[in-house]
Amino acid sequence: MLPNRSRLSVLIFLVPPLLLYAVAVLLPILQSLFLSFFQWDGVTDMQFVGLGNYVYLLTGDTVFWTAFLNTLGYLVICLILQLGGALLVASLLTMLRRGRELVKTLYLLPAVISTVAIAFLFQRIYSLEPAGLLNRALELIGLGGLQTAWLSDVSTVLAAVSIPEGWRFTGLYMLIIYAALLAVPQELEEAAKLDGASWWQTFWRIKFPHIRPVWITTTIIATTYALRGFDIPYLLTNGGPGQASELLTTYMYKTAFTSTDYGYASTIAVFVVIECLVAVGLILLLLRRKADA
Amino acid sequence: MTTTTAPRSSAPRRSSSRLSPPPPRQHRRLNVQRTLTSVVVALIVVVQVYPLAWLFLTSVRTEQDFANGDPFGLPTGFTLENYSRAFSTGNLALNILNSFIVTSGAIVLIVVLGMMAAYALQVLGFRGSKFVRGLFLIGIVVPVQIALVPLFIDYAAVNLLDTYQSIIIPLAGFSLPMSIFLFSSFYEYIPRETYEAASLDGAGPYRIFAQITFPLSLNTIVTVVMVNSIFIWNDFIFANTFVLSDGLKTIPLGLQNYIGAMGKVDWTATFAAVCVSITPLLLAFLVLNKAMIYGLSSGGSKG
Structure with missing residues (x-):
């Protein structure tokens, strides 16, 4: 603590940031909690319904459960692409002699591009008529039978809207994991190799435990970001066809701004927050416990 | 890019092996491994970046070229008309x-x-x-x-x-x-x-x-x-x-x-x-x- 500080000086530095944060983040969270107990369309009088919204959400709303399962699917695909892809490319990169900077730059490029641009791009990539990049590539490698309209096929649409999100940020996580891998002491690796450890053993027994703290942080960031994923599914399919690519976030958005059901939309929003908190708790529990074992 | 650098880095070693005794087997295996790694990384990067390159190529294609052409083909002509539109x-x-x-x-x-x-x-x-x-x-x-x-x-x-x-x-x-x-x-x-x-x-x-x-x-x-x-x-x-x-x-x-x-x-x-x-x-x-x-x-x- 600074010796000459006064209480006033603390307030002068602390109050402005706290004020912005309260208006933009804290107050809206409380308001959402409050609204989630009401039925309100923004025009007529608010009607207190107690836990009614929550009861309907969990027991009566089939769209909600579809959206929830879709969100889990979206999460799994994003995590595989982002974390799996990041770990793979980062460890390959540590074995390269040259061109590491170039690979890092190119791999990160998609992270700089807006979701609207990405949505346009993938709309063309998935296109069937005329054949987009994906369908054309399938034809070229002799898998023409697999061609489909990826965004209007109920069985493929969820994967189709998840992949762009995974693709977009994999470079970012790769950078973080790569930096962590570089920090693993060389002596450990060499000692393991001298003892005859295979590449795979060196990786799982030496390197991975070393980067575990960073891995936990990265998993948390990737998970919370995937759970709040909204832009790409909203822009590409708006949840359709039917509810095949509806996520909790797109469902909440439509409930709020298309059906103007502010109360119920807030209930869904509160659920998304709880879901994020539970996910973070689970990750900490699972990954930390493994570290102790 | 990475694929081109890999063979280049192994070339001088091969020529020097003519003067000195042949390198132990493990070294050659490391070289193969390194080249393979480079190729895999290059492939991943191409897949990752190709959509963006395609985005740019499409923006300088003529409309007919886009409508009829192969999405993997190079543009038949270069035009900035899309930009003015x-x-x-x-x-x-x-x-x-x-x-x-x-x-x-x-x-x-x-x-x-x-x-x-x-x-x-x-x-x-x-x-x-x-x-x-x-x-x-x-x-x-x-x-x-x-x-x-x-x-x-x-x-x-x-x-x-x-x-x-x-x-x-x-x-x-x-x-x-x-x-x-x-x-x-x-x-x-x-x-x-x-x-x-x-x-x-x-x-x-x-x-x-x-x-x-x-x-x-x-x-x-x-x-x-x-x-x-x-x-x-x-x-x-x-x-x-x-x-x-x-x-x-x-x-x-x-x-x-x-x-x-x-x-x-x-x-x-x-x-x-x-x-x-x-x-x-x-x-x-x-x-x-x-x-x-x-x-x-x-x-x-x-x-």
Whole structure:
């Protein structure tokens, strides 16, 4: 603590940031909690319904459960692409002699591009008529039978809207994991190799435990970001066809701004927050416990 | 790229082996492994980057070429006509200006308020600072969607809907915690003695902030600015919710208009517009590449 500080000086530095944060983040969270107990369309009088919204959400709303399962699917695909892809490319990169900077730059490029641009791009990539990049590539490698309209096929649409999100940020996580891998002491690796450890053993027994703290942080960031994923599914399919690519976030958005059901939309929003908190708790529990074992 | 460097690096070794005894088997295996790694990495990078190259190629194709041609083929001709159509149908210049205003407004708030809060929490210190830190942590975990409905209602009540401020406030608010944590983890490393010496010379908390803490923060400021610029420049959800009039639309919203405005989508012009819209950030990224990569990797591991 600074010796000459006064209480006033603390307030002068602390109050402005706290004020912005309260208006933009804290107050809206409380308001959402409050609204989630009401039925309100923004025009007529608010009607207190107690836990009614929550009861309907969990027991009566089939769209909600579809959206929830879709969100889990979206999460799994994003995590595989982002974390799996990041770990793979980062460890390959540590074995390269040259061109590491170039690979890092190119791999990160998609992270700089807006979701609207990405949505346009993938709309063309998935296109069937005329054949987009994906369908054309399938034809070229002799898998023409697999061609489909990826965004209007109920069985493929969820994967189709998840992949762009995974693709977009994999470079970012790769950078973080790569930096962590570089920090693993060389002596450990060499000692393991001298003892005859295979590449795979060196990786799982030496390197991975070393980067575990960073891995936990990265998993948390990737998970919370995937759970709040909204832009790409909203822009590409708006949840359709039917509810095949509806996520909790797109469902909440439509409930709020298309059906103007502010109360119920807030209930869904509160659920998304709880879901994020539970996910973070689970990750900490699972990954930390493994570290102790 | 990487594939071309790999054989080159192994070439001199092969020629030198003619003079010296042949290399042990393990070395040759390492070389094969390294070449294979290079090839795999190159393939992954091509898959990762090809969509972007294709985006650019499409934007300089003629319309007929796009309609009839093979998407993997090279353009049959080079045309900039798509770009002129993109500028004449949309409001690209205005959209870019709006994005600049929103991004710089939010960034200034994030940097200045972030430094102030970190200074109060880390350097000045006070009772209850742990609690305040906890409050800021909420903003990192909680998804932004929770704020949409309440802010929409609040803005409507105070006539802030459809203004620059309506986008700047939540963008800055939700990015503030990360900025505070980056600044405070840096302030931890400024030695106590520096502050004590300044205090003995009679400097108060304001002078110490202006003359010691702020000048030392420059590197962290660069990190904070760059990491946040990407997310704020590309923001879609807040702008889409709070902005209604065409005059205030940022780049992501402006792009979205290309579908509605033309009924049947003019893809080559749309792709030209997309190329224009990503250029400012892409240029900044390529020029400041090193600093940005450093910022992103350290920002993630510290968060």
